[in-house]
Amino acid sequence: MGSMIHLTLGRITLDWGKNEGFTNHSALFRPGDLTQVPYYYAADEDDPKRTHLPLVTTSDDFSYRLITKMQEGYSAPLSVVARRLLLLGHTDAFCRDEFEALGEMVSCRHDFTFDELTAMLSTADFSTAAFAPDKGSEEFTEFFFDHVLPIAGPDGAGRMFSQSRRDSDIDGLTPYTIIRLLAANPTAQQLPVTWQFADVAEGGWAPRASFDAPLKQSRRFLVVTEGSSDVNILRHGLNLLYPDLADFFDFVDMQEGYPFSGTGNLYNFIRGLISIKIQNNIVVVFDNDNEGVFNWERSSRLNAPPNMRIVKLPDLERFKAFRTLGPSGEHVGDINGTAAAIECYLDVGPAPTIRWTSYDHKRERYQGVIVGKEELQKAFLAQKQVDPDYDYSGLEAILAMLTAECIAITEQEAKAVLAAERFDA
Incomplete structure (x- = not known):
């Protein structure tokens, strides 16, 4: 199956990779941000050793027992990470340019404008994105459909209600743009942005030292x-x-x-x-x-x-x-x-x-x-x-x-x- 690596906001997955195929997000964090963070794993629903653990059922009726382990990773509040992104060049103006560039691609047609998306993400309630051990993690697109778009309503800014478009990943938006657009949202500012790299490092897919590298x-x-x-x-x-x-x-x-x-x-x-x-x-x-x-x-x-x-x-x-x-x-x-x-x-x-x-x-x-x-x-x-x-x-x-x-x-x-x-x- 290989080793997974995740960049998350609370329990929302913003980016993920597998084995050697991942983006290095170390520039988002300071050395002091290295700590113990929760990692989520799935066990068989009927595993007799795991019956005491929470049972999670997905939208396609697949059920599993949720295993939570505390392991080494990076974690910092979204407000801090958003400020660091500015010095990395990922400004609000750049986010707009990225959004418009994606809109030019046939596979990334948006159903809303950049200003509409900014308004939705800056005002939506992200308090439900806090750690929830009984739920594990979910993709940002899923959270967007379940908790952001319904607030806008069918006649509001967000019009992407088709279930078939849940795999669109908000039409190619990068995790850095999502973080920047949430920087002004009071319900998201203190949520932890977490980089869970331990499995990839322990699996030998990348040197452990590569995750401690200072800024280039x-x-x-x-x-x-x-x-x-x-x-x-x-x-x-x-x-x-x-x-x-x-x-x-x-x-x-x-x-x-x-x-x-x-x-x-x-x-x-x-x-x-x-x-x-x-x-x-x-x-x-x-x-x-x-x-x-x-x-x-x-x-x-x-x-x-x-x-x-x-x-x-x-x-x-x-x-x-x-x-x-x-x-x-x-x-x-x-x-x-x-x-x-x-x-x-x-x-x-x-x-x-x-x-x-x-x-x-x-x-x-x-x-x-x-x-x-x-x-x-x-x-x-x-x-x-x-x-x-x-x-x-x-x-x-x-x-x-x-x-x-x-x-x-x-x-x-x-x-x-x-x-x-x-x-x-």
């Missing part, structure tokens, strides 16, 4: 900044606020000293990366101060490849009225583009102050630095967990910008692959 380099992002303090803050911020996404990001190795300190050197580094046609996904982040903006502007004029994004730290409303000290005394001014280094995005307290230092003749502006810069860094880096009294809003704005740029890279790559497949078809 092609799915990771190299973040390059102006200095080591930027790297330390961004890395710690990801681990603290976005732990479910942190393994997607690499930073320049600083063990032997940060090699690209200073914006001028970073500009030359970008030019070098472009010239060698670097294949890694890269996001270069400049500070939002005078020197950083100058080098960001000239770097943005370079012919960067699609897998590279060049950004600066975002402007913030709160920076428009910041206390400053300089040659002309104390003033309240806008530090966006002149003095907003990464420390300004931390919790700076009730009365932060920028001290103007050197004058930049190229931009005819002063360069500024926040007073107590080192203390702000140390206070943040010392945090072991999220502090409810700490203001993370500035850092969250940076991380939101960073992840959005990374998502744009992988979405573009995913759409290019889909377009090529449509052309070949």
